[in-house]
Amino acid sequence: xxxxxxxxxxxxxxxxxxxxxxxxxxxxxxxxxxxxxxxxxxxxxxxxxxxxxxxxxxxxxxxxxxxxxxxxxxxxxxxxxxxxxxxxxxxxxxxxxxxxxxxxxxxxxxxxxxxxxxxxxxxxxxxxxxxxxxxxxxxxxxxxxxxxxxxxxxxxxxxxxxxxxxxxxxxxxxxxxxxxxxxxxxxxxxxxxxxxxxxxxxxxxxxxxxxxxxxxxxxxxxxxxxxxxxxxxxxxxxxxxxxxxxxxxxxxxxxxxxxxxxxxxxxxxxxxxxxxxxxxxxxxxxxxxxxxxxxxxxxxxxxxxxxxxxxxxxxxxxxxxxxxxxxx
Amino acid sequence: xxxxxxxxxxxxxxxxxxxxxxxxxxxxxxxxxxxxxxxxxxxxxxxxxxxxxxxxxxxxxxxxxxxxxxxxxxxxxxxxxxxxxxxxxxxxxxxxxxxxxxxxxxxxxxxxxxxxxxxxxxxxxxxxxxxxxxxxxxxxxxxxxxxxxxxxxxxxxxxxxxxxxxxxxxxxxxxxxxxxxxxxxxxxxxxxxxxxxxxxxxxxxxxxxxxxxxxxxxxxxxxxxxxxxxxxxxxxxxxxxxxxxxxxxxxxxxxxxxxxxxxxxxxxxxxxxxxxxxxxxxxxxxxxxxxxxxxxxxxxxxxxxxxxxxxxxxxxxxx
Numbered sequence: 038x039x040x041x042x043x044x045x046x047x048x049x050x051x052x053x054x055x056x057x058x059x060x061x062x063x064x065x066x067x068x069x070x071x072x073x074x075x076x077x078x079x080x081x082x083x084x085x086x087x088x089x090x091x092x093x094x095x096x097x098x099x100x101x102x103x104x105x106x107x108x109x110x111x112x113x114x115x116x117x118x119x120x121x122x123x124x125x126x127x128x129x130x131x132x133x134x135x136x137x138x139x140x141x142x143x144x145x146x147x148x149x150x151x152x153x154x155x156x157x158x159x160x161x162x163x164x165x166x167x168x169x170x171x172x173x174x175x176x177x178x179x180x181x182x183x184x185x186x187x188x189x190x191x192x193x194x195x196x197x198x199x200x201x202x203x204x205x206x207x208x209x210x211x212x213x214x215x216x217x218x219x220x221x222x223x224x225x226x227x228x229x230x231x232x233x234x235x236x237x238x239x240x241x242x243x244x245x246x247x248x249x250x251x252x253x254x255x256x257x258x259x260x261x262x263x264x265x266x267x268x269x270x271x272x273x274x275x276x277x278x279x280x281x282x283x284x285x286x287x288x289x290x291x292x293x294x295x296x297x298x299x300x301x302x303x304x305x306x307x308x309x310x311x312x313x314x315x316x317x318x319x320x321x322x323x324x325x326x327x328x329x330x331x332x333x334x335x336x337x338x339x340x341x342x343x344x345x346x347x348x349x350x351x352x353x354x355x356x357x358x359x360x361x362x363x364x365x
Numbered sequence: 366x367x368x369x370x371x372x373x374x375x376x377x378x379x380x381x382x383x384x385x386x387x388x389x390x391x392x393x394x395x396x397x398x399x400x401x402x403x404x405x406x407x408x409x410x411x412x413x414x415x416x417x418x419x420x421x422x423x424x425x426x427x428x429x430x431x432x433x434x435x436x437x438x439x440x441x442x443x444x445x446x447x448x449x450x451x452x453x454x455x456x457x458x459x460x461x462x463x464x465x466x467x468x469x470x471x472x473x474x475x476x477x478x479x480x481x482x483x484x485x486x487x488x489x490x491x492x493x494x495x496x497x498x499x500x501x502x503x504x505x506x507x508x509x510x511x512x513x514x515x516x517x518x519x520x521x522x523x524x525x526x527x528x529x530x531x532x533x534x535x536x537x538x539x540x541x542x543x544x545x546x547x548x549x550x551x552x553x554x555x556x557x558x559x560x561x562x563x564x565x566x567x568x569x570x571x572x573x574x575x576x577x578x579x580x581x582x583x584x585x586x587x588x589x590x591x592x593x594x595x596x597x598x599x600x601x602x603x604x605x606x607x608x609x610x611x612x613x614x615x616x617x618x619x620x621x622x623x624x625x626x627x628x629x630x631x632x633x634x635x636x637x638x639x640x641x642x643x644x645x646x647x648x649x650x651x652x653x654x655x656x657x658x659x660x661x662x663x664x665x666x667x668x669x670x671x672x673x674x675x676x677x678x679x680x681x682x683x684x
Contacts, residue, residue, distance in 0.1 A: 094557050122561070129559030136557075142550040146572045146655060159564055191655035207558060217557075 042069035043215055043247050044093070044132075049107035051085070051092050051271075054100060058319040062088040064271035065107065070215065075241060075248045077262035077279065079255070079294075083315045085271035086251045087137070090219045092117075093249075094134050095124055111215070129160060133208040135237075137220040139201035143192040149203050150176070150188025156210050175206040180236060198229035202236065209240055216241065217249045222257070234261055255298050259283055264351075267291050270316050270326035277352030287346070287354035287363040289331045325357065333358045382652050385661045392648035395641035402638060405457040413437075413448075417455040418606060421446035426624040441626045444616070449630050456608040456631070461638075463520060463609065464589045467527035468582050475532040476578055479539025480566055484547055494540070497533040505530035506595065513601040523602060527589050534585070535578060542574045576650045583646040587639035610634050 051063040063085040070076045080086045091097050093109050095116065109116040111132060116124060136142040144152055153172035157163040163171055169188070176184035179202040192200060201221060208216055218237060222230035238261045241248045250262055258265055258279060266276040267288065275288035286292045296309040313330040316322055322329055328338040337357050346359040356362060387393055410417075416437055422445070429441035429449070437448040478497075482490035500508075509526045516522045546552065547570065555565050594611020596602030598618070603609050610631040617627030651657045 096553050096556055125556075125559050125561050127559075128557055134554070134557035136550050136554055138550050142554045144551045144555075144569055144572075146653075147568075148655075155568065156558060159560060159568075193656045204554065207554070210558075 041072075043072045043112060044249070045069035045110045046089070046093065047108050047110075049089065049092060049109065050105045051088050051097065051102060052105055053102050060318045061321060062102075062271055062318055063092065064321065066268065066271065066273050067107075068266045068273050068276060070247050070249055072214065072247050073241075073245050074263040075238070075250055075261055077250045077252060077258040077265045078268055079252060079258050079265055080268035081253055081294075081315050083318065084268040085318075086268050087219055088271075089268070090134070090217050090249065090251050094128070094132070094217060095121070096134075129156065129213065130211045131213050132215045132217065133211070133213040134217040134219065135201070135204055135208045135221045137223050139197050139204060139221075139224050142204050143200055145192050148189050148191055149195070153188075153203070153207055153210060156207055160211060162211065171210075172206075175210055176203070179203070179206040179209075179240075180232075181206075197225050198233060201225060201229075201233050205233075205236065205240070209244065209246070212244050213246065215247045215249065217251070219251045220253070221250075222252075222254075230257075237261075255283070255295065267294070270321055271318065272326065272355065274327070274356070275354040277348065281349065281352060285363060287348045287352070287359045288356045289333045289358060289362050290327045290356075291354075292362050292365060293330070293332075325355075333361060380662050385652060386648075389648055389661060391644050395644040395648075398637060398641040399645060402457060402461070402641075405454045406461050409454040409457050413451040413454050416448050416451035417608070419447060426620060426627070428624075429626045429630075440630050441624070443613075443627055444620060444624075449613075449626065452608055452613060453610070453630060453634055456610050456613060457634075459520070459603060459607060460590060460593075460609040460611065460635075463524055463527070463593055463603075464586055466524045467589050467593075468531060468585045470524065470528035471531040471585070472535050472578050472582050474528065475535025476539045476574070478532075479536045480543055480570065480574075482536070483540040483543030484562070484566060484570065490540070493536070497536045500529065501533045505592070509592070509596055510599065510601060513596065518596075518601045518604060520603070520607075523593065523596070527592060530592070531585055531589060534581060538577060538581060539574055542577060543570055546570050546573050576653060579646050580650060583639070583642040586642055587635060590635050590639070 046066060046068050049063050049066045050061075053060040053062055066085065066089050068076070068078070078086045078089065088097070088102070092102075092104055093111075093116065097104070104117055111127065116127075143149065147155070150169060150172045153175055154163075154168035157168040157171055162168075173184045173188050176188055181187050181199060181202055187195075192203075195203065201224075205221075216237075221237065222233050225233060234257055237248065237250075240246070250257070252258060262279045264276065265279045265282050266273045267282070267290065268274065269290050275282060275286065275291050282291065283295065286295060290311075293309070293311045297311055299308055300306075311330055316326055316329070322339075324340050325331070325334070325338045325343050328334040331338065333356075335357070341357075343355045343357045343359075345353045345355050347353050348359065348363060354362075386396060421442065424438060424442040424446035426444060427438055427442035427446065429439065432439060437451050440449040440453070443449055443452065478493050482493040508530055512526045513522060552565055552569050555569050560568070590609075590611055592611075593602055593609060594614050597609065597612035598615035603612050605612070613631035614628045614635070617624070617629075617631065620627050648661075651661055
C-alpha cells in the first residue's frame with residue numbers, strides 16, 4: 038500500500054493569462070502523497086503552492102487560469118480529464134480541503150450546524166434529525182465546547198480559531214482519505230495556530246487520512262509533516278523526509294530558507310534574509326529560477342535548468358550544486 | 366479556551382420574529398397598514414363594488430371631511446359624485462394585482478437571468494447583458510405604448526409589459542452581486558466539498574442576493590404603480606370602468622385646481638402602500654440577516670439596562 042501513492046502530481050503546469058502577459062504560476066510541479074502520511078508543501082508567497090492545491094481540487098477559474106500540462110492522479114484516476122460532475126463526487130467524500138481564510142470560508146447566512154448538516158444532506162448520507170445530530174457530534178469532535186448549543190449560532194458569533202475548527206469539521210465530515218490544508222493557520226494568532234495544527238494531526242491519525250499541508254512555516258513542517266516538498270517559482274526544487282531535508286538541505290534555496298529563520302537556540306546570531314525577491318512569474322529567469330538570489334550561482338546556473346539530482350532514496354534536489362550545498 | 370467560554374456564556378437565544386415586530390413601532394404600523402390593504406384587496410370589490418360606481422351628480426367634486434352624505438363620502442366625491450373612499454378600496458385589488466405581479470415577475474425573471482449571466486458561461490452572459498442593454502436603451506414608455514397598442518390593453522398584457530420594462534434592473538443587480546459572491550471563499554469551500562453548480566446557486570448565492578432584490582422590489586412597487594397610471598393617462602392602460610389608484614390620479618389631474626382631493630387621496634394611497642412596503646422590507650432584511658438581527662433584539666431593552674455602554678445617554682434621561 039505504502040508504495041501506491043493516493044495522490045500523484047506529475048509535471049503540473051498552470052498559467053494565468055491576463056490581458057498583457059502570461060503568468061506561469063506552476064511550472065512542472067511533481068510530487069506524490071502516500072496514504073496516511075502528512076506531506077508538506079513548503080514555499081514563500083508566490084511560489085505556486087496554493088495554485089497547485091487549487092488545481093488539484095479543480096477550483097481554478099478558467100479563464101484566467103489554464104492547466105497547460107501535466108497530470109494529477111487521485112486513487113489511480115486522472116483528475117484533470119474526468120468530467121466535472123464525476124469529480125464532484127470525489128470532493129467531500131474522498132478528498133476535502135481546508136482554506137487559508139478561516140474568517141470567510143463559512144457561509145454567513147446559515148447557522149453553523151445547518152451548514153455541516155447540509156453536507157450530509159447534499160451527499161445523501163443523512164437527513165433531518167440524524168444529520169443535525171451528526172453535525173453536533175462533529176462540532177464536539179473538533180473541540181467546540183457546548184456543541185449542541187453552538188450549532189445554532191452563526192459564523193460571526195465564532196472567533197477565528199473556532200471558525201477554522203468548524204471548517205475542519207466540515208472537511209472531515211464524510212471521512213475523506215486525503216485532506217488538503219492550504220495554510221490553515223495563517224489567519225490565526227500564534228497560540229491558536231498550535232491548537233489547530235494539533236487538532237489536524239490528531240484527526241489525521243484517528244481517521245487514517247493522508248494530509249497535504251501547504252505552508253510557509255518551517256516550524257509547522259518540522260512538527261507535523263512526514264515528507265516535505267519545497268517549491269520555488271512553481272517547481273518542486275527539493276523533496277524528501279522532513280528530518281533529513283531540514284537538517285541537511287541539498288538545494289541552495291532550502292538552505293537559504295533555513296538560515297533566514299530565527300531560532301531560540303542561536304539567539305544573537307545574525308539572520309540571513311534571502312537577498313532579492315521572488316521572481317516575477319511572468320518573467321522567470323533562464324536556467325535555475327533561483328540563480329539571481331543564490332550565493333552558489335555559477336555561469337551554468339544562469340544558462341541551464343538544473344536536473345533532478347538524487348541525494349538518497351526518496352530524496353532529490355534540482356540544483357547544479359546539490360553536492361556542494363549538501364556538504365555545507 | 367477562555368474566549369470560547371466567554372462566547373458560550375453570551376449566547377442569546379433567538380427571539381421569534383413575531384416578538385420582534387412589536388418592538389419596532391414603525392414596522393408594526395407598516396405591518397398593520399399592510400393587513401388593512403390586504404383586507405381591501407380580498408373583500409373590497411365585493412363589499413364596495415356598488416358604492417364605487419354609484420353616480421350622485423349632486424355630490425360632484427364634494428369636498429372631503431364631511432359626513433353629511435354618509436361616511437363613504439368622508440374623503441369627498443369625484444367628478445361624477447362617486448365616493449372616493451369606496452373607489453380607493455375597490456381599486457386596491459387591481460392596483461396591487463398589477464403592480465405586485467409585475468414586480469415579482471420582473472424579479473424572478475431578472476434574478477434568474479442575472480444568475481445565469483453571473484455564474485454560468487461568459488458567452489451566454491454576454492448575450493443576456495446585451496439583451497438587457499437593448500431593453501434599457503428603449504424608452505420604457507415607448508415600449509409599453511407600442512406593445513399595448515398592438516396587443517389589447519388587458520390586465521395580463523399590462524403586467525407583462527410592465528415587468529419586461531423593469532427586468533433589466535434586477536438582472537444587472539443580480540449579476541453584479543453573483544459575480545462578487547461567487548469569488549468568496551465559502552463558495553470555493555462548498556465546491557471543494559462536492560457542491561454542484563445548482564447546489565451552490567441555491568444554497569450559497571441566492572440567500573445572499575435575495576435581500577437586495579427584495580429591497581429593490583419594494584421601491585419598484587411604487588414606480589410600477591406610477592408607470593401604470595401614466596399608461597392609464599395615455600388611454601392604453603387599464604380602461605374604465607376598471608379602476609386603479611394610478612388611473613384615479615390620472616383622472617383627478619384635470620380637476621387639480623378646483624378639487625385637489627381627487628388626485629391627492631389615490632396618490633396618498635400609493636405613497637403609504639410603498640412606504641409601508643419599504644419599512645417592512647427593511648425590517649425583514651434585518652431580521653433575516655444573522656449579523657444584523659441583534660439590532661432588533663436589543664431594541665426595547667435599552668430602558669431596562671440604562672448602564673449598558675453606548676446607549677448611556679438615552680437610557681439615563683429615561684431613568
